[in-house]
Amino acid sequence: MGKATGFMEYSREKSKERNPLERLSDWKEYSAPLSDEALSRQGARCMDCATPFCHMGTEINGVTTGCPIHNLIPEWNDLVYRGRWKEALERLLKTNNFPEFTGRVCPAPCEGSCTVAISDPAVAIKSIERTIIDKGFENGWIEPRIPVKRTGKKIAIVGSGPAGLAAADQLNQAGHNVTVYERADRAGGLLTYGIPNMKLEKEIVERRINLLTQEGIDFITNTEIGKDITAEELKSQYDSVILCTGAQKQRDLVIEGREAKGIHFAMDYLTTSTKSLLDSNFKDGKFIDTKGKDVIVIGGGDTGADCVATALRQNANSVVQFGKHPQLPTERAADNMWPAYPQVFTLEYAYEEAEAKHGEDPRQYSIQTKKMVADENGNLKELHTIQMEKLKDENGKFYFKEIPGSEKVWPAQFVFIAIGFEGTEMPLLSQFGVNSTNQKIDAKYGEYRTNVEGVFAAGDARRGQSLIVWAINEGREVAREVDRYLMGASVLP
Template sequence: MGKPTGFLEFEREEGKNIDPLKRLEGWEEFHTSLPKEKQEIQGARCMDCGIPFCQSGIMINGMVSGCPINNLIPEWNDLIYRGKWKEAVKRLLKTNNFPEFTGRVCPAPCEAACTAGINGPAITIKENERSIIDRAYEEGLIKAEPPKVRTDKKIAIIGSGPSGLAAADTLNKRGHNVTVFERHDRIGGLLMYGIPNMKLDKSVIDRRVNLMKEEGVEFVTNANIGENYAASDILKDFDAVVLATGASNPRDLKAPGRELKGIHYAVDFLRANTKSLLDSELKDGNYISAEGKNVIVIGGGDTGTDCVGTSLRHGAKSLVQFEIMNKLPVERTENNPWPQWPRILKVDYGQEEFVAKYGDDPRKYAINVKSFEGDAEGNLKKVKTVDVKWEKNDKGAIIPVEVPGSERDWEAELVLLAMGFLGTQNYVADAFGVELDARTNIKAGYGKFKTNVDKVFTAGDARRGQSLVVWAINEGRAVAKSVDEYLMGYTGL
């Protein structure tokens, strides 16, 4: 698999990113690919290790190690090394419905579990994956393949994010008649309106959706089930229903002054920006602008990074990113060994762009917001914070404790709350009468995905809570198997 001595002979090499200051001038994807010959050399670095944790997808200490959809990584690395790109894409598509998405936005737990990464740089698995699928599109290898035989079964998928699309694609290939309902005006869910264009160009989503349409999947937009579209009609007209509505309840910050104008959820900020960008290249003004404002992003995850990158492109006056947790180490600690997911400091694209423009990292660690203050008209003007240190309480739990005398004031006209999501929105669950669990996710066990309501299933973030795109694809494929078995009495999926 690959060249047995390739990891010794060849250095890790990735495609170049457009210069941070240059890419701040627009919204285009900023990562470029290696030439074909160089990508094949990267495939050669995949050693015949015999222990491919890269494709294991197992949980260790509550974190995933390896690929959750069990991509056949050593196999397609070997194929591109040998120049067999057509065969490589066939192997890739056996496990992944949408490698063009994961090859752009997945955090690559496969690379974190790569054996070569124990004592050196891991294989460029994510970039190899993206190169395989992008090259396949460029060379006309990806074509519509509608099923030759159709069943008489009709399936409704509620939600067109990665889980819903994966379920739809898999069930359609099985020969069932699939209709996807999406409450927004464009298909893609989280992929379309939750991830900025510079990370995932929306033409990449449209290309895949158009292919699925050619293969027979029907899409209905502006269909908000439980509001302008009756769940009872769905239950009457379809033989099975899959709720793949995501975990779209953003976590709020309960602090005095929260009601002030200028405090927004990150998801609303990002969604409005992408919609305006696609509708009018931001000319319609129908978005929350950071231009000329002192911006504070609260939350240190991927969504927070997206807010940083978007605010910089708007032309924010100043920007700071708060993280309540301590700063992570640069290298793995002894209690975080390979092949666990590495809990180390990551400098993502947003921070990289901020450093290029201002010379330092925008993140402030171990800091907590105490209150918001505004003017007489109710506009946000100031954020009050306090530093925290993490200590054990009487019950042994690690909790944040305020540091006396560390209170500070920060000027701000725009605050973006990027602190994650709590669960699915209740109105869809209520419309179908399905139960929620203690975490406000739709209640259903992994493997079966059945809710308490007959013929209604659920998958993705709506079932498991906020997670990765690759986990959503995993669940979309898995729920398709359960639905197929429910409808047919057996399954070959």
């Protein structure tokens, strides 16, 4: 695949990024594609490695390794190297319903397990993937695929995130009549309101929703199950129901002073910001405005980074992000060998922007918040923290120990809690009567059936907080199982 000696002749080239200070003045995507020539060179770096670990899609030590949707990466790398873009698109769409999403916001576990990455920087798989699908739309190669024959079967999908959309796309192509219910005012789930525009502009999401609509899928927004329509009504009107509601219950921080004004969940902050931007370009004032304020983000993941980037664009006075763990090493540790996902230090877009604006990386490591303090009016004014040391006991188990004398007080008028999600919201599960464990719907991976006849579950609602590629994987697979349930056999992959 690619050029036989390409990985020795060419270096990895990073996607172009707009100047950090310039992009802070707007909400447009921060990255841009490489040239066709550069991408051809990147495709040439793909080795004929016999066993392409990049698309194995598994977990090592609980972390995703390789592509869960088993993209045929070496095949379309080779086609891009040879300039055969339309054929590359055909290969890409065999496994991935929405490359325009994964090519922008997936953390690319495929690159972590790329064979080139054993000793050199990985093939730029994510950049190539994004450009293939973008060229597909630009050149008119992506057209509505109207099913020739309908089965007469009706399926309701609750939730329009990546799992729900993937299931809807597959089932519609199998000839079923699909209706997607979404409680927000726009379809797309976390793609629309959970990921800020800087990473995924909403025109990209709307373009796909419009295409799915043209292909025959019905989207019903502003509709909450249990409030606007009951689960029983849904089950009586449809031959099958799929729950793809995501893991939307955010994990809270139980701590002294939590009740102070100015403390919000990260997703509430991101959602209101995006909605106000889309509705009125912030003219309606219906968002959490951090302008001129001191902001602290608690949680070291991607959601926390998105909060940092959002606060920077709102011209916050200062932005700091707290992380529980020590700073990652610059190279793989001995216990993090290829092909496991590389747990190494990186400077993501938000941190580049913070350095450009404030002169330093906003991340603080190995830190624990002890309490939050409000002023006489109940408004948050400061956080009290202590540094932690990560140690290993005699059984090899890690634990954290406070470092005496490392206490510190941080000024803050806003805190955003970004420490993950506990699971799906329980009222919906009660409506359907489906069983759950630890707020995740009980439905075996690969089968997706709940304890309720005709009701299936997939995505984060079933597996817990995870990656967009796992959501697409489960959306595709649950579609196959529902097709088999309704028809006795399935034509879906």
